[in-house]
Amino acid sequence: MAAVQFKAVTKTFDTTVVDKMDLQAREGEFVVLVGPSGCGKSTSLRMLAGLETVTDGSIHIGDRDVTALHPKDRGVAMVFQDYALYPHLTVEENISLGLKVRKLDPAEITERVASAAKVLELEKFLSKKPGQLSGGQRQRVAMGRAIVKRPEVYLFDEPLSNLDAKLRAQLRIEITRLHRRMKKTVFYVTHDQVEAMTLADTIAVMNEGKIQQVGPPMELYRHPKNRFVASFIGTPQMNFLDAELDGLTLKTKIFSLRIPDGLATEFTDFPKHFTLGCRPHDISRAAAGAGTAAMSADMVEQRGAESFLHCVQDGVSIVARCEPEDAPSPGENIHLRFNLARFHYFDSETNERLVAR
Amino acid sequence: MNLDRARAEKLAAFLFLLPILLTLVVFLLGPMLYAFYISFHEFSFMVPKNSKFIFLDNYINLFSDDTFLTALKNTAFYSLGVVPVQMAIAFLLAVCVNSDIKGKTFFRVAFFLPTVTSSVAVSLMFMWMYSKTGIVNYLFSFFGIPAVDWLNNIHFALPALMALAVWTTVGNFMIIYLAGLQEIPKSVYEAADLDGLNAWQRLRFITWPLLKNTTYFVLIMSTIGTFQVFDTFYIITKGDGGPLDSTMTVVLYIFKAAFKHFDMGYASAMAFMLFLVIFGLSIAQRLFFGREEEA
Numbered sequence: 164m165a166a167v168q169f170k171a172v173t174k175t176f177d178t179t180v181v182d183k184m185d186l187q188a189r190e191g192e193f194v195v196l197v198g199p200s201g202c203g204k205s206t207s208l209r210m211l212a213g214l215e216t217v218t219d220g221s222i223h224i225g226d227r228d229v230t231a232l233h234p235k236d237r238g239v240a241m242v243f244q245d246y247a248l249y250p251h252l253t254v255e256e257n258i259s260l261g262l263k264v265r266k267l268d269p270a271e272i273t274e275r276v277a278s279a280a281k282v283l284e285l286e287k288f289l290s291k292k293p294g295q296l297s298g299g300q301r302q303r304v305a306m307g308r309a310i311v312k313r314p315e316v317y318l319f320d321e322p323l324s325n326l327d328a329k330l331r332a333q334l335r336i337e338i339t340r341l342h343r344r345m346k347k348t349v350f351y352v353t354h355d356q357v358e359a360m361t362l363a364d365t366i367a368v369m370n371e372g373k374i375q376q377v378g379p380p381m382e383l384y385r386h387p388k389n390r391f392v393a394s395f396i397g398t399p400q401m402n403f404l405d406a407e408l409d410g411l412t413l414k415t416k417i418f419s420l421r422i423p424d425g426l427a428t429e430f431t432d433f434p435k436h437f438t439l440g441c442r443p444h445d446i447s448r449a450a451a452g453a454g455t456a457a458m459s460a461d462m463v464e465q466r467g468a469e470s471f472l473h474c475v476q477d478g479v480s481i482v483a484r485c486e487p488e489d490a491p492s493p494g495e496n497i498h499l500r501f502n503l504a505r506f507h508y509f510d511s512e513t514n515e516r517l518v519a520r
Numbered sequence: 521m522n523l524d525r526a527r528a529e530k531l532a533a534f535l536f537l538l539p540i541l542l543t544l545v546v547f548l549l550g551p552m553l554y555a556f557y558i559s560f561h562e563f564s565f566m567v568p569k570n571s572k573f574i575f576l577d578n579y580i581n582l583f584s585d586d587t588f589l590t591a592l593k594n595t596a597f598y599s600l601g602v603v604p605v606q607m608a609i610a611f612l613l614a615v616c617v618n619s620d621i622k623g624k625t626f627f628r629v630a631f632f633l634p635t636v637t638s639s640v641a642v643s644l645m646f647m648w649m650y651s652k653t654g655i656v657n658y659l660f661s662f663f664g665i666p667a668v669d670w671l672n673n674i675h676f677a678l679p680a681l682m683a684l685a686v687w688t689t690v691g692n693f694m695i696i697y698l699a700g701l702q703e704i705p706k707s708v709y710e711a712a713d714l715d716g717l718n719a720w721q722r723l724r725f726i727t728w729p730l731l732k733n734t735t736y737f738v739l740i741m742s743t744i745g746t747f748q749v750f751d752t753f754y755i756i757t758k759g760d761g762g763p764l765d766s767t768m769t770v771v772l773y774i775f776k777a778a779f780k781h782f783d784m785g786y787a788s789a790m791a792f793m794l795f796l797v798i799f800g801l802s803i804a805q806r807l808f809f810g811r812e813e814e815a
């Protein structure tokens with residue numbers, strides 16, 4: 164019943180911050196809105212919650228047009244970035260206030276609060292005030308306040324951004340687990356693409372008020388529709404190189420590769436100059452030879468299980484993955500091999516993907 | 521070397537503080553202690569040396585002085601009337617000018633203006649408004665209420681002055697409440713919206729409890745202010761608390777005793793009684809608010 168749909172939603176303050184946004188979520192789907200700071204994620208979510216008016220277009224939850232409804236009538240619950248707990252109320256009162264004003268049966272309220280407290284491991288803190296809790300505990304209270312309302316749609320606005328890395332990872336798993344239990348639609352805003360990749364059924368990448376691409380995490384990773392999505396999803400960021408085709412030879416400033424005959428048809432409609440994208444994971448160290456790029460190692464970024472080499476040559480910077488034991492020392496001259504099968508191609512002018520695969 | 525520097529810093533700090541310390545001692549602490557001292561004397565203005573130590577007589581006499589008791593009663597009545605009304609209006613005004621209404625800056629300034637206006641000017645304006653042919657009577661005449669000489673009527677003079685007090689000081693407390701309101705994060709209200717609280721419930725469950733400390737502060741300041749009221753009463757009643765002592769307040773009576781009857785010892789004793797009353801009330805209010813904190 165609770166599919167969510169944005170139909171050509173536009174929001175204008177002084178300027179347009181959300182531009183003709185079309186987005187839908189199936190019932191029970193976990194949708195993550197991701198994008199750089201200021202791109203309009205929060206604004207979109209707040210329009211869905213009813214905290215912000217819609218300038219143009221409409222928003223639907225289930226089969227209801229909720230565009231003009233009061234937040235409380237939309238069947239949504241929201242978890243805020245700064246938690247927005249009531250500082251003067253205890254954890255229990257914080258969680259139950261929304262039910263009390265709805266005049267629910269007290270026995271029902273007690274039961275719902277108890278079950279939420281159990282799921283979120285808040286039982287010990289029920290009589291504490293928010294000021295006496297840690298960030299992670301407050302975040303759980305905020306989630307508890309959402310859960311007891313048994314909403315059709317959950318909204319999260321960067322709920323983990325005030326927490327340290329360890330807690331974030333832990334709560335990420337808890338949120339996934341909660342979602343699996345409740346099977347409710349979730350809209351989740353973050354600017355952290357790792358969070359987006361790990362949580363989402365569907366990711367919607369936004370930039371400057373426009374949806375760039377919507378799809379499952381791996382689809383966005385493998386087939387980014389444009390250069391922005393390509394650079395935003397995946398870490399470290401994808402490398403981009405200016406490239407050109409000379410017959411069946413792919414030429415860049417730092418290497419040339421012959422395109423295998425089997426793939427030749429893909430390049431028939433290419434412009435002469437275009438942008439080539441290659442993820443660090445698709446570049447490896449190799450012995451000198453045809454098709455490799457001679458580069459100078461600039462810096463090694465150790466991540467434990469793997470290392471990332473930052474290399475330069477002729478004004479081109481490349482980040483490549485390598486095994487920690489293979490890491491060169493800074494300044495060393497090395498060779499890199501690029502995996503042509505995993506290349507992405509973008510139009511240099513429009514930044515759109517060139518081969519639809 | 522280091523020791524010298526620490527000492528030099530202390531000396532510098534002390535020198536910076538000296539002017540204000542001196543002022544406080546000369547004009548506040550000194551007179552207070554001296555007043556305390558002479559409250560046990562039958563003080564002689566002309567020849568202070570001839571003052572007679574009479575111990576508690578001044579204090580004992582207060583309790584059989586009808587004027588003092590009337591003044592105390594009037595002041596208490598005044599305070600009881602003004603404080604709650606003033607606080608309620610200040611709170612409501614603050615809530616209003618804190619919301620997203622048009623021209624809120626104008627209203628903020630308008631409500632605050634009386635506070636910064638000279639009390640003499642305000643008093644004169646109200647005397648004119650309250651006069652037999654003034655605007656108050658004019659407005660009441662529409663309801664068929666006969667004209668009253670507000671300030672010269674023993675039943676109405678004090679309430680009229682109470683209304684004046686509310687009008688002049690409410691802006692000040694509105695600003696304090698406004699500061700408190702702006703401390704409350706916007707997202708708390710958004711959470712309340714999603715929780716389905718209506719306007720009244722938001723006020724009752726969120727705004728009001730979160731402003732508890734502000735309310736306490738306003739209550740204390742307002743109580744002290746009303747117990748110390750002097751200027752408007754002095755101007756409007758020409759310093760004698762008339763008609764028939766119906767607007768006699770404690771401070772006005774202190775002034776009268778000190779500078780009209782030149783009975784400094786007696787006036788000082790009254791000042792200390794007033795101090796004790798205000799002190800007691802403040803403690804009582806603290807206890808009341810403190811207890812609520814526990815609950």
Ligand SMILES: Nc1ncnc2c1ncn2[C@@H]1O[C@H](COP(=O)(O)OP(=O)(O)OP(=O)(O)O)[C@@H](O)[C@H]1O
Nearest residue numbers: 176177180198199200201202203204205206207354
């Ligand atoms: N109430 C408002 N009035 C005017 N402009 C606003 C308002 N709220 C947001 N904006 C503008 O809208 C744009 C999008 O803001 P939004 O909060 O949606 O960004 P965001 O994607 O959530 O960014 P972040 O990751 O930093 O939270 C910003 O440029 C912001 O300045």
Ligand SMILES: [Mg+2]
Nearest residue numbers: 204205206321
């Ligand atoms: Mg945001």
